[in-house]
Each structure stands twice: as structure tokens, then as C-alpha cells.
Amino acid sequence: MASSIRVLRVDVVTPFPGMFRALEESIPGRAQAAGRLILGLHNPRDETDDPHRTVDDAPFGGGGGMVLKVDPIFRTVERICATAGKGEVILLSPQGDVLTQRIVEQLAALDHWVLVCGHYKGVDERVREHLVDREVSIGDYVLSGGELAAMVLIDAAVRLLPGVVGNPATVSSDSHTTGLLDHPHYTRPEVFRGWSVPGVLLSGDHGAVAQWRREQVLLRTLRNRPDLLDSVFLSEEDQRILARHGWSLSNGSRRDARQMEVGNGHTRHRESDADA
Numbered sequence: 001m002a003s004s005i006r007v008l009r010v011d012v013v014t015p016f017p018g019m020f021r022a023l024e025e026s027i028p029g030r031a032q033a034a035g036r037l038i039l040g041l042h043n044p045r046d047e048t049d050d051p052h053r054t055v056d057d058a059p060f061g062g063g064g065g066m067v068l069k070v071d072p073i074f075r076t077v078e079r080i081c082a083t084a085g086k087g088e089v090i091l092l093s094p095q096g097d098v099l100t101q102r103i104v105e106q107l108a109a110l111d112h113w114v115l116v117c118g119h120y121k122g123v124d125e126r127v128r129e130h131l132v133d134r135e136v137s138i139g140d141y142v143l144s145g146g147e148l149a150a151m152v153l154i155d156a157a158v159r160l161l162p163g164v165v166g167n168p169a170t171v172s173s174d175s176h177t178t179g180l181l182d183h184p185h186y187t188r189p190e191v192f193r194g195w196s197v198p199g200v201l202l203s204g205d206h207g208a209v210a211q212w213r214r215e216q217v218l219l220r221t222l223r224n225r226p227d228l229l230d231s232v233f234l235s236e237e238d239q240r241i242l243a244r245h246g247w248s249l250s251n252g253s254r255r256d257a258r259q260m261e262v263g264n265g266h267t268r269h270r271e272s273d274a275d276a
């Protein structure tokens, strides 16, 4: 059977390339060793002309902090695209679209990214206006720079490349891939300090295990992230399970009227219906 071997090329523009040694470990490390992830690290200091190799400067108009200069970033990205082709240029910054599994899936479908790591007070606005295709944040908090955010994005995408994670079922049942949270997992021993694994998992009854897992997915999502229930298709059985645990069916039927199908069973609200 033919399997689709895809390679993701990621060029990172960063004054701190050493931070990316973390990607030599675990699944990103295995993906690099297997040639499925090609990581290029580019220091904008190498594209400066002054003896101090300056990549940042004080902001026009005053105020605190330093701003990453436009010229070394442009030169670095243009050199990458001239040699490796035009990739999707993504700026990591707290002002970007907040990363979700859907955004990771969209980006993982592309072959080449150029990640620009913001630093200090930020980047010269002309980078954002004239160089960048999209801007991504990993959450509503401020990091010292975009490097950790870039690594989060790379890690999340690499595990979606076919064949990088051994068993595809692992990825397809991940929290958020399904639109809901994952069910609990257990491995040996069956009893640890008196805490037993749920009996159904030892029963050998595959139907009962599947039913228990679905129930756990729904209850965990209801408990920890009830907002996610608004955005997925729920069968009547799902709704009955949730109703037994206090979830209101009237919310459900209102939601059904607002849902529209998108792709693989996921649903989302029409923008005009955002009344929550």
C-alpha cells in the first residue's frame, strides 16, 4: 500500500538558534533523524553590516524596550526564500491568531514554513506589514521571545505528518483533534498503591471499552472545557450521556439549529450566530 511520505521544511529566523536543540529530543528529534522534518536555523546577526552585529534598536518616538530591526530580518528571510523557495512566513508574537489544533492542521498541510521569532519589545512593524503571511500566538501571555512558541508550533505539526507517530490512532484520538478532550489512559500495573484500573478496561469486551471511553471523553470535556461541546457534532446517545450528568438538552437543541457541518464531522457556529 502506498503511503504518503511528506517532508516539512522549517526555517527559523532567531537570534537564539541554540534554543532549538530541544527539538533534537523525542518525536521532533526522530522526525529530523528520519528526514521528515528539515530544520534550518538562521541568525539575523549574520545579515548585519556593523561591527557589533546589531539586530535591535531603540523605538522611534521613545518608550522602553528594544525593537528588532527590519533590515536583518528582511535579508534573512529573502535569502532563505531565494535558496529554499517561498515558504509561508509566520511571525510568532502575542498579537497573532491564538493557536488551535485546527490552525496546526492547516499549517501542517504546507511543505515549507519560515518562522520569524519576535524578541525584545517586538519587531519593526514593516516586517508585519510587508514580509509576514500570518501571525501566530500560543496564548494570551507574554514570553521573552518567539522561540518557545515556534517550538510548540513545530512539535504540534510534526506529529501530524503521516508516519511520524507510529500508530495513527494515537493522533486521531488526541485531545482537540476530535474537537473534545481525550479519555483517561492506564497501563500496568493493574493496581498501584491500592488504586485499581477501571474493570471495564480489563474485560476484553471491545464494545464496552469503546462505550466507556466515549463517556469519559464527554464527561471530561463537560467538566474541564464545556465550551468545546458547542462546536462539535453530538449524537443523540452523546446528548443522553451528557444530560445524565446535568448538561442541559435545551442548550443542545439551540446549538443544533446553529451548527453547520465542516469536514470530518466537526461543526462550527456561523459567525452571525455568535450570541454566547
Ligand code: ADE
Binding pocket: 092, 093, 094, 118, 136, 137, 138, 139, 140, 141, 142, 143, 144, 145, 146, 149
Ligand atoms: N512571543 C512572546 N509571547 C508570545 C506568545 N504568547 N505567542 C507567540 N509568540 C510570543
